[in-house]
Amino acid sequence: MPELPEVETVRRALAQHVLGRTIASVQLSGLKLRAAVARDLPRRLAGRTFRAARRHGKYLLLDLDAGQTLISHLGMSGRWLYWPELPAETVPHLHVRVRFRGGGELWFQDPRRFGLLRLVPTAALARDPALRILGPDPLAQPPEGDRLHALAHGVKVEVKTFLMDQRRIAGIGNIYASEILFRAGVGPRRRAGRVSRAQWDAIAREIPAVLGAAAERMGTTFSMYRTLWNEPGTYGDQLMVYDRAGQPCRRCGTPIRRVVQGQRSTYFCPSCQGAGRAGTPTRHRVPPPEKPRKGHRGREFPRPDRPRASCRTR
Ligand SMILES: [Zn+2]
Numbered sequence: 001m002p003e004l005p006e007v008e009t010v011r012r013a014l015a016q017h018v019l020g021r022t023i024a025s026v027q028l029s030g031l032k033l034r035a036a037v038a039r040d041l042p043r044r045l046a047g048r049t050f051r052a053a054r055r056h057g058k059y060l061l062l063d064l065d066a067g068q069t070l071i072s073h074l075g076m077s078g079r080w081l082y083w084p085e086l087p088a089e090t091v092p093h094l095h096v097r098v099r100f101r102g103g104g105e106l107w108f109q110d111p112r113r114f115g116l117l118r119l120v121p122t123a124a125l126a127r128d129p130a131l132r133i134l135g136p137d138p139l140a141q142p143p144e145g146d147r148l149h150a151l152a153h154g155v156k157v158e159v160k161t162f163l164m165d166q167r168r169i170a171g172i173g174n175i176y177a178s179e180i181l182f183r184a185g186v187g188p189r190r191r192a193g194r195v196s197r198a199q200w201d202a203i204a205r206e207i208p209a210v211l212g213a214a215a216e217r218m219g220t221t222f223s224m225y226r227t228l229w230n231e232p233g234t235y236g237d238q239l240m241v242y243d244r245a246g247q248p249c250r251r252c253g254t255p256i257r258r259v260v261q262g263q264r265s266t267y268f269c270p271s272c273q274g275a276g277r278a279g280t281p282t283r284h285r286v287p288p289p290e291k292p293r294k295g296h297r298g299r300e301f302p303r304p305d306r307p308r309a310s311c312r313t314r
Pocket residue numbers: 249250251252253254269270271272273
């Protein structure tokens with residue numbers, strides 16, 4: 001599932017290639033995503049020009065002229081794809097097709113249909129039900145250890161679950177929560193209220209460091225996520241613990257462990273992150289080895305040629 005670095009990668013590419021472009025027409029699949037896409041969206045978008053590409057947590061905020069903002073969430077499997085020149089064939093699970101004046105198209109593809117697209121007045125963004133509950137964005141407003149320590153006071157949920165709660169910090173998901181906690185040296189099953197001030201300082205330091213570094217590498221691709229150019233992110237080879245169950249810790253050589261928290265896999269080094277700090281052990285059964293991933297990749301299709309190489313971060 002795309003997290004902040006993946007969405008930031010898409011935002012940067014949109015900012016570079018879509019700003020200033022005027023929409024000629026929009027075509028919808030008519031299928032419901034997380035919520036129904038408004039039927040009048042094509043009429044309301046036609047003739048509008050993209051003015052800014054912003055992001056809060058995992059939400060993209062695409063400002064248009066005339067005071068409107070298109071809110072977009074990639075959900076589990078959403079992709080924005082930009083085509084300066086159209087491919088020979090279309091792609092499956094295409095839900096929105098934006099045609100620009102002067103050529104080029106922007107497509108929203110979403111096989112699992114948990115994505116979100118909603119056009120709202122820019123002035124009303126803060127009241128949008130999806131956005132108003134979000135905590136601060138950790139790249140725009142890096143968290144501070146004392147604030148996290150205060151927020152966690154008396155909180156019994158485990159620290160990994162705490163970090164993934166979008167109401168506290170917007171944008172951290174399953175992959176980067178494991179990575180942040182490894183780098184901070186904090187066990188993922190420790191109760192948030194029992195994490196020390198010094199540990200919160202370390203977590204606060206690692207949150208923007210990990211998310212920022214991952215965004216520079218265009219994020220991590222495990223299944224569906226792709227950049228605007230249908231490329232995988234390259235942060236995968238930097239991961240210290242995520243998806244590395246049984247492999248030696250890159251720091252100490254201890255085998256990385258996988259446990260399930262809130263129905264999601266958590267990876268950690270029992271030595272670097274202190275195995276003895278877990279909560280009630282019976283709540284954390286050790287899951288069977290992970291089955292090989294099967295087919296969420298969808299049908300592959302050619303990558304559009306990048307008009308400029310400068311979009312790459314390296
Ligand atoms: Zn280790």
